[in-house]
Amino acid sequence: MWVLHGVCTAGGRLGFWAEDSRLPARTGARLPARPVPHPFAVTAADLIAARTRADDPDPTTAEPGGPHPDEVVLRLPSVGTGPAASPELVREPVGGGTSGRGALRWREWVVPVVPVDGFPLPGCRLGASGRYLLEILDFGADLVRRGRVVPVVDRTEAATRWRAVLSGVDAARAAALRAGMPPSFRAGGGADLFRVALDAIVDREARKALGELKNSSSHVVDAWVAAAGAGDGRFAAERGAVVELRERLRRWGADGFAEKPVRLCFRLVAPLQGAAHEEGWRLEFLLQAVAEPSVLVPARDVWQRGDAVLRRWVPRPEEVLLADLGRAVRLYPGLDRALAAKRPARLKLDVDGAYDFLSRAALLAQAGFGVLVPSWWRQPRRLGLTLTAAPRGAAGIVATESELGHRAIVDFRWDLSLGDEKLTQAELMSLAKAKAPLVRVRGQWVHVDRKRLAAGMAFLERGAGGEMPAAQVLFQHDREAALPLPLNGVVGRGWLADLLAPDAEHRLEPVPTPPGLTATLRPYQRRGLAWLVFLDRLGLGACLADDMGLGKTVQLLALEAVNRQDGKRPPTLLVCPMSVVGNWRREAEKFVPHLDVHVHHGADRDPVRLLGEHDLVITTYATVTRDAAELAAITWDRVVVDEAQNVKNSATRQARAIRALPARHRIALTGTPVENRLAELWSVLDFVNPGMLGPLTTFRARYGVPIERHRDAEAAVRLRRATGPLVLRRLKSDPRVIGDLPEKIETTQSCTLTAEQASLYQAVVEDMFARISEIQGVKRKGLVLATMTRLKQACNHPAHLLGDGSPVPGRSGKVDRLEEILDEAFADGDKVLCFTQFTAFGSLLVPHLAARFDVDVPFLHGGTSRRDRDAMVRRFQSEDGPGVLLLSLKAGGTGVNLTAANHVVHLDRWWNPAVEDQATDRAFRIGQDRHVQVHKFVCVGTLEERVDRMIEDKRGLSRLAVGAGEDWLTELSTERLREVFALTPEAVGG
Template structure:
């Protein structure tokens, strides 16, 4: 990126309108087949079904100069719907990275450096990544989309180069004027003077500099950068600010040493001087403490008073000094990597608003009221009070606080921090209308808007319908509706509460997100809603339900089972027709068909549009998300167990489908919620987002025994398998061969070699035939297969059924006939090459046939969308190494309808990379979903020594 800028390529659209972009051709390594690259997930196009692997392609691109990259990426962050192109996830990732770069430059988290570019020295700005910024940088590394590094420079180099270029660009925008005014040194002038001028010049190059000057200045600047990064060690100096005792003005600032990795390891400086230690401390903790305080004094000048003591342990501050520490020094110290502990109230908005509403018994004749007796047009009385800390204050008390101009005050026994901006906003609020009447809809919009940045809404007290809606617990507060007439079966209590919530929102004309955990019956609750509406005596327009192709049959069967009176029409395939919609109560279609038939679907008056597996529209810029959003409907409903998978922007996208415009534009949502929560972990922003979205999201977990107490247990266990001698010999040969190839490659080629090595080693762990593909016999050659044979025999002898998942369709094709012959029992085999009818037949046979059997499934083809509760055993023969993917597959059996405990076994070959990666995931369980991502790509970024250690075979594990 620093040399040429930002490379953009398009899928089906055009990016020719991007200013200053130059057309070029780059060789990029992308997933695809011999026909060309596979379409990105955002395109809405079907990926090729076979032959996909990483391949080099010559791709026409547009090169945006590095100096224009920030402007281009800013446009990406707030795309124009009229543009003929839309940004994919990779470009949006760079847009977020650009925001991080601008934030670093704004906060001064950068240093000027002398770098060599093309053999010529240049003055550039470089980021300083310590403390929270270093953690954010690691998050960017973990979440980098593969396409961002398609040029082959590797993850670490690509990310660092991109951030360096963006920070340099941002720094020049922050300080466009000369750093030093006066005469600008010419090409023969001293290098330091020329270098300073280059830091804000259009051309940063410094040609003609003498090598000795370059070495001397470069060394000094390098020392400066290293000193700035010293706070990133395993042990850091920490500061704790404590409040004064009542009647006192003496604040305490305690010094301490703290583990950067485990903040609970905390040792006050007084104990450090007494010789105390905790695990991992350096040999001379006193020297670490003094060195850290010496660095910190540059950020908080008053520390020099404490350093006059030979053994500094802390210091006293008056209220004014404590405020300076809170507002100025503490953020700088945290950004520089020091530990800072502040009182719980610090940093929170001290002044806020409390909104109180009360329902009115008499309605205005000019206002329409919903048929149910309430609606968003209902008038309510409202009152807005000012809140400081935990108490309401009067206008007179506020005026007195403003007159005193004291930044830290104790209000009713609680310390609060006030600033001029908050006080001015509060005084303005006093002058505005503070009580009267509003419609329920106007109140709702006020709650969602949340006041403003200086004066947030911190509390809402509402009764009646608004109280139910705004509580975020409407499903519990609304009287449950009974199982509707025509529903074949009995809804569980929590499902009746879910039905009541859905019906409540629908009567208000609002959409919602039913985010119940997988297997809790989102389908049954949705069908019961349709039946309830028809039982009310209304004959509403049809409901359109959009889902992945794999779920169409499931919806058909569930509708026939639970709601046979509903007329269901499947709008999919070559035989679909427009007149079939008119005679239906429920129309089923797929996301792909919705894109293709948008003009037809837009011409229908829909009572409701439902999106199942609504994470399919989590990226608002995709064709299918835009198509679904363009279909008009009375209300909208999203069904998903994962409303947020990666970023809060996904929640905005799904919410904007359900209630268009309610959360405002994406740019405002990002500024108000996404950036404060994701970047700064702002608790107030998180609380405000929960208050704004809570009324429209219903989330229940099946692990919650108060929700569902009769779901059986899920018992997970690891099954350790040993390699045979043949497997061990093959394994060692693959390691030696592939490590040689890895050591001799770099960039995208190295990454491809690492992934190829892992695939081969996993194939060896499965069976030698899986790697060799020689058609030889299977028995007695694989520890995994031997264990599966034993386990399968026990399962069928007990009269049970089992699901066996494999990542590799080619291995499943070998395994199915062998197991069928070995067990003399049916072994079904479901993979991506089957037709929809064949898939449905296999599922039906497995669920209804009484004979014990195994169901062998390709993880990609059958990991979601299937109900296979006839199985009470699940075996993961080879690991995907993504806990979320494996859990989704397991939940084919562990869901409502399952009456027996489910035994889940994950096969692992001891002494191999399977055991080592499993251990790594266990150590980093909290990061597994983001680091592991979609498979094992993250492993390709390990260095050669780490890879050798990972791949190395432990011979003691061979049988």
């Protein structure tokens, strides 16, 4: 595993260098006296080659050239004969690092550095300095995009340099970045490396934006301007002319762009309730300390107390006040009247003057002034349309789709509204007569756009009411572009109100527990079932997006039981990852045993034409893709996709195959409806209700770009309104949910083997039975125990059994399932304990998980010293500690308090319930204030599944403890061992 670090030198050289956990540690007795190559550093050639492979896997298409490597000297903590490994470096296996011991010392090391272009490298961990450099890169590029840069003359030579202009929010962000600089970023030397790095980035990005300009003039100003876009910024001119230009630019920058400790702020105060509409507005002047924005001193106090209040920042604040007012008058000419006063402190305005200032507030803020405006201007109640719709006849939930459905005709009425308040006819006439742009309505000031008001009234005159399909009401937000005004809201009556309400699940009538359902549903699960039944009867697809562990499986199975209690229906097709096929089959057998459940996957799967005979058909994404045409020939009652993020990319062959399946109803189950981009949410919802959100291009323009790029809160609200009726998301942190939960939830995670694992498993079994008939007694017991150990290793990962150090990704069903659980846990901010009885397996997982999630993965095992163990526990328990902790069952199963975790994963089973419970109690103990989810991994169709079932039978029948460890299994007869060890077809993922 590589760890990428960022570096910046005092001379402004930027780049990345990498440590490699697999390089051997240096040995010896003394540190070098002069800088030598860093022993763990990846060569520049290897870095560039890896980057090239990531961009273009085909080496024959790679273009010549590429980034030019460099070497820098870093001052790093060192011990023994080499540099101390960085905290992010995970060495393989346990026990790497520098071999020498002793006190840390500062020593210089030479590292190869590749320029920042094209990095970081995918699949590598980012060190703290690497993350920090990327943050500065993003900040600098953003400043250039927004034009917050100015050209200056270099202090040491005749060269044009681009420099960032930091004011307002940008200054605050820069201060936070400077304060958050990790110590490792200072290894390149220099006093203010943040500013050095930012200036280097801004200069580079500005030159990219300007392109190459030809330096064709000998005049100093023309040469300087031309050099602003030249490759290195240098230009030819006489020294005296350069000095004069530098001074002029300094004065120009001081006038408008210099970073100042104090800035001018404007505060607009509206008239009180009883004041006349036209009078009583005032614009107050204040001075604000940039470093401490809470320090706001009114101008009258500046004049009265001189420098007493702001002496910490400026010697004469009154001069700053006058100078800034002089600058601001260029953007807001109305300040001329204030400057006529000897000591300007405020400006009286009428309503037109107040609106004039408000319309210029954004320009003033962009120029670096503080602007404080009333809340009703910052968050205006916009003039728009509100749609009210009601079903015909009796209001309420009607039981059959024929009476409701998304095709049902409903009555509607349009109203003009300010925010969520509908305007009466009298208020509309009053607004129409008003002449000023700011009007008081119901005791509050609002800005009324005259053109928008006229357009809205004309729209109502053309027809304020009528009839429309229910689906058009539900999806009205997607048709907002066709309206003359923004859509402020959609209000429903009767069942439409239940569907559109933000807390719809709490308003729906409960559904009686269907006969044949053996599960006892918790209150929030009963509400979820009612919501699913409600949408099912309306003919609308649903996305159940409950947090991991809240029981999406049992809610879906309960819906199947409800639907099938009145007779035979076409089958439901459930598509899920191979890693959870076993879970679904067992949960279905447990909770709805009366349903005919069939698993459709594997090389010997039944013909598709026979699937119509079953109630619930469980299959995998890969199988659907292979059997797409045959499965699309069946009309399914319902198609369900579990782990619906698997269809987040609508353009893939897999997603297209699933969308093509015909079904009366569709449901998506996912704990992470959005992982990276909003387009993923569109893909999931377009599967459950095709066409609901329009084409993807329209969705991106309407929601994706405004929300992801500009953090548009209004667009986010519109998206929630549009999708809310069809997405049910409950979090474990919700008090209404957590009160329904037990303190500990134990589930068996049924995993499948890859073909490689199955082959190794079968070879181990055959080897044992070829030898077992020849030995007896202690040797036989030893052979059985050794075989069980090897079978467990095969179930864990091929590299665990073979011990060959081969790659981890994509070769183990257990590792795949672990990654899925960690993905969801990290997304929710949860922490996870992972127990294994094999130190070698933990050592294999540490670098893989560290690279996969770019997180620290501490490993507590038998070789961990007491001091390191205590430090590891303290760090994990801290709020900002690692999100996952690996533990060997023996070393970490007792004696530690790890209540920061609320997930416990048993990767391989000790087959002693008491030992497992003891390990689980590291998290489930006094001090735990959240429920704990326990995931026990078992490979289906293998020894693991059969022993797990035997233990559960003993637990349920007699509550007798199984003997310690696995010794009790060695007493089984050879024929019984054949049954227990045999590999069944369902074990292999399809």
